[in-house]
Amino acid sequence: MSFNAVVKEGTFNPSTRRGGTLRLARTDDFDSLDPADTYYAYTWNFIRLLGRSLVGYVNGRSGVPELVPDLAESLGEASDDGRTWTYRLRRGVLFDDGTPVTSEDVRYAVLRSNFPGSVYGPEPEVVRGGPQYLAQYLTGPDGVEAPDPHTVVFRLKEPFAGFDYLAALPTTIPVRADRDTYPEERPGPDACGPYRTAEYVRGKLLRLERNPHWDAATDPIRTALPDEITVALGVSGEEVDRLLRSGEADIDLAGVGVQPETQDQLLADAGLRERVDNPHTGFVWLYCINSRIGPLADVHARRAVQYATDKLAMREAYGGEPAGDIATTLLPPGIHGYAPYDRYPVGPDATGDVEAARRELRLAGLPDGFETKIAARRDRRKEYNAALALSAALARVGIRAEVLPFSSGEYFNKVAGVPAYLREHGIGIVMFGWAADFPDGFGYLQQICDSRAIKSAGNQNLGELRSTRVDTLLDSGSRVTDADVRAGIWASVDRAAMDEAVMCPYMYVKSVIYRGSRVTNVRMSQAYGMYDYAVMGVEDASSED
Structure with a gap:
């Protein structure tokens, strides 16, 4: 074994052995197991086991x-x-x-x-x-x-x-239709994948058992190696790390990496490093600046926020350099359409350009700054700490931003994704992470940039960007079959959106993730930027070849 073995080898500990229980853990509950109502990458990855x-x-x-x-x-x-x-x-x-x-x-x-x-x-x-x-x-x-x-x-x-x-x-x-439980919440899709829901206690536990009518001959994607899959829900980040290291859990379901203190311990211990992977995930950590709330309706106020951002401090909240690279574009490297670009240079050390921020505040008629609020997920402690670092950086130029904590389970369907809620509570900045809905620039950009994608609930265009130029570019690119021409259009969308200053990317994400000693057939999913749960197995005394 070696550090980053899954990335280096493609598939770590390959196996076709069936049996045993794969044990996952998660700091909160799923946003939803209803396939109509989920927008978290880890849920999309996981729900393939059911549907x-x-x-x-x-x-x-x-x-x-x-x-x-x-x-x-x-x-x-x-x-x-x-x-x-x-x-x-x-x-x-x-x-x-x-x-x-x-x-x-x-x-x-x-x-x-x-x-x-x-x-x-x-x-x-x-x-x-x-x-x-x-x-x-x-x-x-x-x-x-x-x-x-x-x-x-x-x-x-x-x-x-x-x-x-x-x-x-x-x-x-x-x-x-005969199984639709509307308006009651669904415990998962109607199982046509290799597993079905056996038990679900919201916020506590999910347990999957085999679907007795799944036929491997019809399925080119899933291996269905474990007999059972359990997910411990509502566990603190520190407790998830403890469960992994003690062998009581096999994988952190969210795939976003261990807590900063655990990261330091894992990377410093040669034995523990062998169970650590450090892949690029395809995600970008960013925050959105709502262009319809208070002073942030002025583009110069939004640009002041961009310039004042201390991206280095925000990365440190995630654990420093192993957590990722400083970001300056919406599209991450590896997505067709990425082109290097830096609309708001924040200095060679990425700690912010205070003078540029003050200049933009003067252009907005707000030389003494203004007040707003930042939404962040408290159970994602690294994100919450990054929000605190952002608030501290903005305070240097008189922008007073209170950080409000929310849980992951309610974040998009009740808070961040509901424009009326943000307006009612004066939340001008929302912490966010984004990856492509599908591996093309359109799949990354459309939902967060297209004015026609703005919804009253489940909204992902959190900055409420309304740009005719952006919409027109997205439309033209969606019709183009030539990949290189299409990539140039996506790069133009990226630049046009950044000029509006409604989103601030600060890190191209790498995760420091820990795999338990029992897991087999471990590989990264290129589509979801985390371990591929559809093929993973587990070594167990009761397992069969």
Whole structure:
């Protein structure tokens, strides 16, 4: 074994051994196990154990994830004009009660997630916190059809060259209408993957057991090695680290890395370092500056915040250099469309440009600064400490920013993703982390930059960016099939969005993650930027070959 073995070797401790219990731990609960209502990368990674979308991902040889058919027999068949996409379902895929999965189940899932009024009636009181790409591109509820039990047809308002990426979203995981529990919260998707929910005590425990009707012959993505998977929920970050080191847990589900104190101990101990991986995750840590709240409605006030930011101190809150590289662009290296750019230089040591910040405050008519509030997740202690570092840096130029703590489970569907809540409470800055919804510049930028993606709940355009130039560039890029031309457009979107100063990227993320001694078949998921839970196994005395 060696430090960063998973990154160096591709797959660490390969195995096909079945059996045992894989034990995961998490500092809070899932945002939601409903495939229509989740937007955390770790939930998207995990929920694949329960449900299957039309299309999925495997790791590609070039370091970019590869699209593969999952529930569908093949990738989508596009019409000549790019406005109609057809998928045919694999035969023999069953729900956990033995009922066949049909195209109507996929159609219903798409409607309830993207057009809930067509299922539940006008203006249903339901929060859908998941991605809304399909609502944006389909002609409407009539834009998804199930002409026979094995065929799903999508009709688009305009061509979209990368529609297979949208078919890989959790919102195409089938849902049976007769099992829909609306308005009650769902304990997970209707199981058509290798596992089903056996027990779920919100905030405490999730336990998965095998789906007796899952057939490995129909599934090119999942290995289903463990007999059971448990997730300890609502555990403090320090306790998660203790559970990992003591052997009482195998993996931290969130995949964001250990606490700073633990990180120092792991990296300083040669024996412990052998169980540590330090990959780039594809995430960017950033914060969003809401362009509709108080003084921050003025672009110069937002630019003052950008210049005053001490990115070095914020990185130190995550544990210093092993936590990542100082960021200056929205797109991270490794995403097609990334181009080096620094709109708001904060000095050679990345501690901020105080004079530039004061100049922008004068241009905003606020020479003495102003007051605002910062939202951060308290159970993500590194993020919370980074928010405190940001507040301290802003205070140097008279910007007084109080840090408000929230829990991860409520953060997006009740606080950060609800513009009305932010306005009501005067929260002008929101701590945030972002990775591509799918591995293309559009998949990274559209939800956080497109004015048409702003939603009353489940919103991801947290700065409420409204830019005709950005919207036009996104539209033009979505139609382009030439990858190099498309990459140039995404770089232009990045620059145009940064000029509006509604988002401040401060770190291209690397994680310091610890794997327990029992786990097998450990690899990074290129699509989700963390360990691939769909293939992981565990060594156990009861395991079988």
